[in-house]
Amino acid sequence: PMRAGAAISWLEAYGPVRADAEKVHGQNWEDAVTAVRAALEERSPAEKLTALHLRLQEELDGKYGRTVHQSMGFARCERALLGDAFSMAGLSEEGFRNGPKEQLWLTLAQEGRFPCPDPMDPPLSYQISPAWEAALRRAAEHSESDHWFSHYHLGVMAHLRNDRETAMREYRLSVGQTKNPWALRCMALLCPGEAPELILEAARMKPIRPLAVEALETLLKARRYEAMLDYIAALPGQLAGDGRIMTLHAAALLRSGRLDEAEKVLTGPIVLTDVREGNTLLTDLWFEAAALRLFGSADEASVSWCAEHLRPPAQLDFRML
Secondary structure (H helix, E strand, O other): OOOOOOOOOOOOOOOOOOOOHHHHOOOOHHHHHHHHHHHHHHHOOHHHHHHHHHHHHHHHOOOOOOOOOOEOOHHHHHHHHHHHHOOOOOOOHHHEOOOHHHHHHHHHHHHOOOOOOOOOOOOOOOOOOHHHHHHHHHHHOOHHHOOHHHHHHHHHHHHHOOOHHHHHHHHHHHHHHOOOHHHHHHHHHHOHHHHHHHHHHHHHHOOOHHHHHHHHHHHHHOOOHHHHHHHHHOOOHHHHOOHHHHHHHHHHHHHOOOHHHHHHHHOOOOOOOOOOOOOOHHHHHHHHHHHHHHHOOOOHHHHHHHHHHOOOOHHHOOOOO
């Protein structure tokens, strides 16, 4: 357990040690531990490590030594917002970056206003604590910060604490002031019935991989196959050739009765860079296509027969068998 404002540090040493093999691999646990401890003490004495740790603690406090790398500067933002309530113990101001991700919130903390970017620019960073929400809400009361970006972030903050009503109200305010794909996408998460239209509108506004994949997966779940095909046809070539999008393309073709085209996509060079072990979408599609080809039907019995008797190409098979 770590109390508020506390700092915990430790020093680790890595390297080879040589110990009595019979004791280390023997049946007596205490003998094994004693043998390893003795070998460690000979290699790196505890007293030496303790002295080194104390010296490094002084350097890490920023009193000695020099900064060789700057980390993200959100601690500085918290300090600007909370003042002395945020402990800087062990933290050095010189060790913080102040880039665009931090400057957004630093401006809010120091000046009480929230900068508004272009709605097509992906949001760079987020804050979620009650203190930041209160500061942002105060800023949004003034016309300078009463814009789509403020209400989008207020929606995200409410969404995270599961205040769905407030979140939706803020997202609608955001879109009402300036239509943007980010709030539309979040609205889709809160409105299952409207999700296909909302996420598709967001993905058309900003055709980037995360939104494209999420839109296609949402449409697939809603069985909106023609909408999937129309959207994919309008995608830039590089994005349309993404492995995940190609897989969803094959699913849309297959489910809309275009078997030849679906098989052509499935047998092409699909590379799923985000695949995980146990992901069966590719093999499910391959068995579905095989069932249609062999039996003219993709009913459960036909697909089950194919899964039992046929083996899909290795590059499509990520099942845990």
